[in-house]
Amino acid sequence: MTASDTKKRLWRNDLVLIFVLLFVAALGILLAFLFRQEGAYCTLTQNGKEIGRYSLSVDREITVYADAQKTAYNTVRIKDGGVSVLAASCPDKICQNSRAIRYHGETVVCLPHGLVITVYSDEDGLDIVV
Amino acid sequence: MKNTKKITFFALFCTLAMMLSYLEALLPPLFTAVPGIKMGLPNLVIVSVLYLYGVKAAASVSLLRLVLSFLLFGNAVTAAYSLAGAALSLLVMALVKKLSVFSTVGVSITGAVTHNLGQIVVAVFLFDSLSIGYYMLVLTLTGTLAGCVIGIAAALLHKRLAKLLRS
Numbered sequence: 001m002t003a004s005d006t007k008k009r010l011w012r013n014d015l016v017l018i019f020v021l022l023f024v025a026a027l028g029i030l031l032a033f034l035f036r037q038e039g040a041y042c043t044l045t046q047n048g049k050e051i052g053r054y055s056l057s058v059d060r061e062i063t064v065y066a067d068a069q070k071t072a073y074n075t076v077r078i079k080d081g082g083v084s085v086l087a088a089s090c091p092d093k094i095c096q097n098s099r100a101i102r103y104h105g106e107t108v109v110c111l112p113h114g115l116v117i118t119v120y121s122d123e124d125g126l127d128i129v130v
Numbered sequence: 131m132k133n134t135k136k137i138t139f140f141a142l143f144c145t146l147a148m149m150l151s152y153l154e155a156l157l158p159p160l161f162t163a164v165p166g167i168k169m170g171l172p173n174l175v176i177v178s179v180l181y182l183y184g185v186k187a188a189a190s191v192s193l194l195r196l197v198l199s200f201l202l203f204g205n206a207v208t209a210a211y212s213l214a215g216a217a218l219s220l221l222v223m224a225l226v227k228k229l230s231v232f233s234t235v236g237v238s239i240t241g242a243v244t245h246n247l248g249q250i251v252v253a254v255f256l257f258d259s260l261s262i263g264y265y266m267l268v269l270t271l272t273g274t275l276a277g278c279v280i281g282i283a284a285a286l287l288h289k290r291l292a293k294l295l296r297s
Protein backbone atom coordinates (compact mmCIF):
# COMPACT_ATOMS: atom_id res chain seq x y z
CA MET A 1 0.00 0.00 0.00
CA THR A 2 1.37 3.40 -0.96
CA ALA A 3 1.46 6.45 1.28
CA SER A 4 -1.36 8.10 -0.62
CA ASP A 5 -3.51 4.97 -0.30
CA THR A 6 -2.99 5.06 3.45
CA LYS A 7 -3.89 8.72 3.51
CA LYS A 8 -7.07 8.04 1.57
CA ARG A 9 -8.01 5.21 3.94
CA LEU A 10 -7.50 7.46 6.98
CA TRP A 11 -9.62 10.19 5.42
CA ARG A 12 -12.36 7.75 4.64
CA ASN A 13 -12.31 6.50 8.23
CA ASP A 14 -12.46 10.11 9.44
CA LEU A 15 -15.57 10.70 7.38
CA VAL A 16 -17.19 7.51 8.67
CA LEU A 17 -16.42 8.62 12.25
CA ILE A 18 -17.90 12.08 11.64
CA PHE A 19 -21.07 10.69 10.08
CA VAL A 20 -21.56 8.02 12.75
CA LEU A 21 -21.12 10.54 15.59
CA LEU A 22 -23.36 13.17 14.00
CA PHE A 23 -25.98 10.57 13.15
CA VAL A 24 -26.05 9.03 16.63
CA ALA A 25 -26.19 12.45 18.31
CA ALA A 26 -28.87 13.78 15.95
CA LEU A 27 -30.93 10.61 16.34
CA GLY A 28 -30.64 10.80 20.12
CA ILE A 29 -31.69 14.45 20.15
CA LEU A 30 -34.60 13.71 17.80
CA LEU A 31 -35.80 10.80 19.95
CA ALA A 32 -35.45 12.83 23.14
CA PHE A 33 -37.47 15.58 21.45
CA LEU A 34 -40.19 13.25 20.11
CA PHE A 35 -40.64 11.34 23.34
CA ARG A 36 -40.32 14.26 25.71
CA GLN A 37 -42.91 14.36 28.44
CA GLU A 38 -44.38 17.42 30.10
CA GLY A 39 -43.07 17.70 33.64
CA ALA A 40 -45.32 17.37 36.67
CA TYR A 41 -42.96 18.52 39.38
CA CYS A 42 -39.41 19.63 39.96
CA THR A 43 -36.85 18.81 42.60
CA LEU A 44 -34.22 21.11 44.05
CA THR A 45 -31.03 19.45 45.18
CA GLN A 46 -28.09 21.07 46.89
CA ASN A 47 -24.78 19.20 46.62
CA GLY A 48 -26.69 16.04 45.74
CA LYS A 49 -29.16 16.29 48.65
CA GLU A 50 -32.81 16.98 47.91
CA ILE A 51 -34.01 20.15 49.61
CA GLY A 52 -37.41 20.60 48.01
CA ARG A 53 -39.99 19.21 45.62
CA TYR A 54 -42.64 21.39 44.00
CA SER A 55 -45.56 20.91 41.64
CA LEU A 56 -45.20 22.75 38.32
CA SER A 57 -48.92 23.49 38.17
CA VAL A 58 -48.77 25.97 41.04
CA ASP A 59 -46.98 29.24 40.23
CA ARG A 60 -44.60 30.34 42.98
CA GLU A 61 -41.19 31.67 43.86
CA ILE A 62 -38.76 29.88 46.16
CA THR A 63 -35.54 31.31 47.50
CA VAL A 64 -32.86 28.88 48.59
CA TYR A 65 -29.62 29.72 50.33
CA ALA A 66 -26.28 28.04 49.81
CA ASP A 67 -24.64 29.35 52.99
CA ALA A 68 -25.49 29.81 56.65
CA GLN A 69 -25.20 33.61 56.42
CA LYS A 70 -27.95 33.62 53.76
CA THR A 71 -25.94 35.77 51.37
CA ALA A 72 -25.62 33.19 48.61
CA TYR A 73 -29.10 32.77 47.17
CA ASN A 74 -31.02 31.46 44.15
CA THR A 75 -34.58 32.53 43.60
CA VAL A 76 -36.41 29.83 41.69
CA ARG A 77 -39.59 30.68 39.84
CA ILE A 78 -42.32 28.25 38.83
CA LYS A 79 -44.60 29.79 36.25
CA ASP A 80 -46.93 28.38 33.56
CA GLY A 81 -45.63 24.83 34.03
CA GLY A 82 -41.97 25.78 33.68
CA VAL A 83 -39.22 26.44 36.18
CA SER A 84 -36.31 28.86 35.94
CA VAL A 85 -33.91 30.82 38.13
CA LEU A 86 -35.23 34.35 38.49
CA ALA A 87 -32.27 35.77 40.39
CA ALA A 88 -29.04 34.45 41.84
CA SER A 89 -26.05 35.80 43.71
CA CYS A 90 -23.57 33.45 42.05
CA PRO A 91 -20.71 35.06 40.14
CA ASP A 92 -21.31 33.42 36.75
CA LYS A 93 -25.12 33.90 36.55
CA ILE A 94 -25.33 30.93 34.20
CA CYS A 95 -28.32 29.51 36.10
CA GLN A 96 -30.11 32.84 35.89
CA ASN A 97 -29.51 33.04 32.14
CA SER A 98 -30.72 29.49 31.49
CA ARG A 99 -34.13 29.27 29.87
CA ALA A 100 -37.13 27.88 31.76
CA ILE A 101 -37.35 24.06 31.75
CA ARG A 102 -40.59 22.10 31.54
CA TYR A 103 -39.87 18.59 30.23
CA HIS A 104 -38.92 15.40 32.04
CA GLY A 105 -35.21 15.11 32.68
CA GLU A 106 -34.31 18.74 31.97
CA THR A 107 -32.00 20.45 34.44
CA VAL A 108 -30.82 23.89 35.43
CA VAL A 109 -27.51 23.87 37.29
CA CYS A 110 -25.89 26.49 39.48
CA LEU A 111 -22.33 25.30 39.76
CA PRO A 112 -21.09 27.81 42.39
CA HIS A 113 -23.99 27.00 44.73
CA GLY A 114 -24.13 23.25 43.97
CA LEU A 115 -27.81 23.64 43.09
CA VAL A 116 -29.59 21.43 40.56
CA ILE A 117 -33.21 21.86 39.52
CA THR A 118 -34.62 18.80 37.74
CA VAL A 119 -38.04 18.34 36.13
CA TYR A 120 -39.85 15.00 36.46
CA SER A 121 -42.95 13.87 34.66
CA ASP A 122 -44.35 11.15 36.85
CA GLU A 123 -47.18 12.22 39.14
CA ASP A 124 -46.31 9.61 41.78
CA GLY A 125 -43.39 11.67 42.92
CA LEU A 126 -45.79 14.36 44.06
CA ASP A 127 -46.62 12.53 47.29
CA ILE A 128 -44.33 14.62 49.38
CA VAL A 129 -44.84 17.95 47.66
CA VAL A 130 -44.18 20.84 50.02
CA MET B 131 21.32 23.07 21.59
CA LYS B 132 18.61 20.68 20.62
CA ASN B 133 17.41 20.55 24.22
CA THR B 134 17.17 24.32 24.50
CA LYS B 135 15.03 24.39 21.40
CA LYS B 136 12.78 21.70 22.79
CA ILE B 137 12.33 23.53 26.09
CA THR B 138 11.59 26.78 24.29
CA PHE B 139 8.94 25.16 22.15
CA PHE B 140 7.46 23.44 25.20
CA ALA B 141 7.11 26.77 26.96
CA LEU B 142 5.55 28.21 23.82
CA PHE B 143 3.02 25.40 23.58
CA CYS B 144 2.14 25.71 27.27
CA THR B 145 1.58 29.45 26.86
CA LEU B 146 -0.58 28.87 23.83
CA ALA B 147 -2.65 26.26 25.68
CA MET B 148 -3.07 28.71 28.58
CA MET B 149 -4.21 31.47 26.24
CA LEU B 150 -6.78 29.15 24.68
CA SER B 151 -8.01 28.13 28.16
CA TYR B 152 -8.41 31.77 29.04
CA LEU B 153 -10.17 32.56 25.79
CA GLU B 154 -12.53 29.67 26.38
CA ALA B 155 -13.29 30.90 29.90
CA LEU B 156 -14.25 34.27 28.44
CA LEU B 157 -16.64 32.82 25.88
CA PRO B 158 -20.26 32.40 26.88
CA PRO B 159 -21.38 28.81 27.47
CA LEU B 160 -22.59 27.95 23.98
CA PHE B 161 -24.97 25.05 23.93
CA THR B 162 -24.87 23.50 27.32
CA ALA B 163 -26.85 24.30 30.42
CA VAL B 164 -24.21 22.66 32.56
CA PRO B 165 -21.82 25.39 33.68
CA GLY B 166 -18.14 24.68 33.41
CA ILE B 167 -18.39 22.26 30.49
CA LYS B 168 -16.00 23.42 27.80
CA MET B 169 -15.57 22.68 24.12
CA GLY B 170 -11.85 22.12 24.62
CA LEU B 171 -10.01 24.77 22.61
CA PRO B 172 -6.66 23.92 24.29
CA ASN B 173 -7.00 20.56 22.57
CA LEU B 174 -5.55 22.26 19.48
CA VAL B 175 -2.22 22.50 21.29
CA ILE B 176 -2.50 19.03 22.83
CA VAL B 177 -3.18 17.40 19.44
CA SER B 178 -0.27 19.28 17.88
CA VAL B 179 2.14 18.30 20.65
CA LEU B 180 0.89 14.71 20.48
CA TYR B 181 1.82 14.54 16.80
CA LEU B 182 5.07 16.50 17.09
CA TYR B 183 6.54 15.02 20.28
CA GLY B 184 4.41 12.10 21.44
CA VAL B 185 2.19 11.14 24.35
CA LYS B 186 4.52 12.00 27.22
CA ALA B 187 5.05 15.53 25.98
CA ALA B 188 1.34 16.03 25.35
CA ALA B 189 0.56 14.80 28.87
CA SER B 190 3.13 17.21 30.35
CA VAL B 191 1.74 20.20 28.48
CA SER B 192 -1.82 19.17 29.40
CA LEU B 193 -1.00 18.76 33.08
CA LEU B 194 0.96 22.00 33.22
CA ARG B 195 -1.93 23.86 31.61
CA LEU B 196 -4.39 22.38 34.12
CA VAL B 197 -2.27 23.34 37.13
CA LEU B 198 -1.59 26.85 35.84
CA SER B 199 -5.24 27.49 34.91
CA PHE B 200 -6.29 26.26 38.32
CA LEU B 201 -3.82 28.58 40.07
CA LEU B 202 -4.70 31.58 37.91
CA PHE B 203 -8.47 31.49 37.53
CA GLY B 204 -9.85 28.17 38.62
CA ASN B 205 -11.90 26.65 41.32
CA ALA B 206 -11.94 23.08 42.59
CA VAL B 207 -15.03 22.04 40.60
CA THR B 208 -13.79 23.36 37.27
CA ALA B 209 -10.45 21.71 38.01
CA ALA B 210 -12.17 18.33 38.54
CA TYR B 211 -14.02 18.75 35.24
CA SER B 212 -10.94 19.78 33.32
CA LEU B 213 -8.80 17.02 34.78
CA ALA B 214 -11.33 14.29 33.94
CA GLY B 215 -11.89 15.69 30.44
CA ALA B 216 -8.21 16.20 29.67
CA ALA B 217 -7.08 12.83 31.02
CA LEU B 218 -9.74 10.78 29.24
CA SER B 219 -9.31 12.73 26.02
CA LEU B 220 -5.53 12.32 25.92
CA LEU B 221 -5.71 8.63 26.78
CA VAL B 222 -8.21 7.93 23.99
CA MET B 223 -6.35 10.09 21.47
CA ALA B 224 -3.06 8.33 22.21
CA LEU B 225 -4.72 4.92 21.74
CA VAL B 226 -6.54 5.90 18.56
CA LYS B 227 -3.40 7.47 17.12
CA LYS B 228 -1.46 4.27 17.81
CA LEU B 229 -4.06 2.20 15.96
CA SER B 230 -3.61 4.56 12.98
CA VAL B 231 -7.17 4.24 11.71
CA PHE B 232 -7.83 8.00 11.61
CA SER B 233 -5.96 11.07 10.43
CA THR B 234 -5.30 14.07 12.69
CA VAL B 235 -8.93 15.12 12.18
CA GLY B 236 -10.37 11.80 13.39
CA VAL B 237 -7.99 11.68 16.36
CA SER B 238 -8.92 15.24 17.28
CA ILE B 239 -12.65 14.39 17.08
CA THR B 240 -12.31 11.40 19.41
CA GLY B 241 -10.36 13.73 21.71
CA ALA B 242 -13.04 16.44 21.67
CA VAL B 243 -15.94 14.04 22.25
CA THR B 244 -14.22 12.11 25.05
CA HIS B 245 -13.17 15.44 26.58
CA ASN B 246 -16.87 16.29 26.94
CA LEU B 247 -17.68 12.76 28.06
CA GLY B 248 -15.17 12.95 30.92
CA GLN B 249 -16.63 16.27 32.07
CA ILE B 250 -20.23 15.06 31.89
CA VAL B 251 -19.40 11.91 33.86
CA VAL B 252 -17.84 14.05 36.59
CA ALA B 253 -20.88 16.36 36.55
CA VAL B 254 -23.27 13.41 36.85
CA PHE B 255 -21.43 12.15 39.94
CA LEU B 256 -20.79 15.58 41.39
CA PHE B 257 -24.43 16.63 41.27
CA ASP B 258 -25.71 13.08 41.69
CA SER B 259 -28.01 13.74 38.74
CA LEU B 260 -28.27 11.28 35.88
CA SER B 261 -30.37 13.78 33.92
CA ILE B 262 -27.24 15.83 33.27
CA GLY B 263 -26.12 12.93 31.07
CA TYR B 264 -28.65 14.02 28.43
CA TYR B 265 -26.40 16.93 27.55
CA MET B 266 -23.92 14.44 26.14
CA LEU B 267 -26.12 14.26 23.02
CA VAL B 268 -25.73 17.94 22.23
CA LEU B 269 -22.09 17.82 23.30
CA THR B 270 -21.43 14.98 20.85
CA LEU B 271 -22.66 17.24 18.05
CA THR B 272 -20.65 20.27 19.12
CA GLY B 273 -17.66 18.10 20.04
CA THR B 274 -17.58 16.51 16.59
CA LEU B 275 -17.70 19.91 14.89
CA ALA B 276 -15.12 21.44 17.24
CA GLY B 277 -12.90 18.36 16.86
CA CYS B 278 -13.11 18.69 13.08
CA VAL B 279 -11.99 22.31 13.06
CA ILE B 280 -9.28 21.70 15.66
CA GLY B 281 -8.04 18.62 13.77
CA ILE B 282 -7.71 20.51 10.49
CA ALA B 283 -5.90 23.36 12.25
CA ALA B 284 -3.61 20.91 14.06
CA ALA B 285 -2.79 19.13 10.78
CA LEU B 286 -1.82 22.46 9.18
CA LEU B 287 0.26 23.42 12.22
CA HIS B 288 1.95 20.03 12.20
CA LYS B 289 2.86 20.28 8.53
CA ARG B 290 4.46 23.69 9.01
CA LEU B 291 6.12 23.06 12.36
CA ALA B 292 7.49 19.56 11.73
CA LYS B 293 10.18 20.85 9.36
CA LEU B 294 11.16 23.68 11.66
CA LEU B 295 11.39 21.44 14.72
CA ARG B 296 13.48 18.76 13.10
CA SER B 297 16.14 21.09 11.76
Ligand SMILES: [Zn+2]
Pocket residue numbers: 088090092093094095096109110111112113
Ligand atom coordinates in the same frame (compact mmCIF):
# COMPACT_ATOMS: atom_id res chain seq x y z
ZN1 LIG C 1 -25.81 30.25 39.42
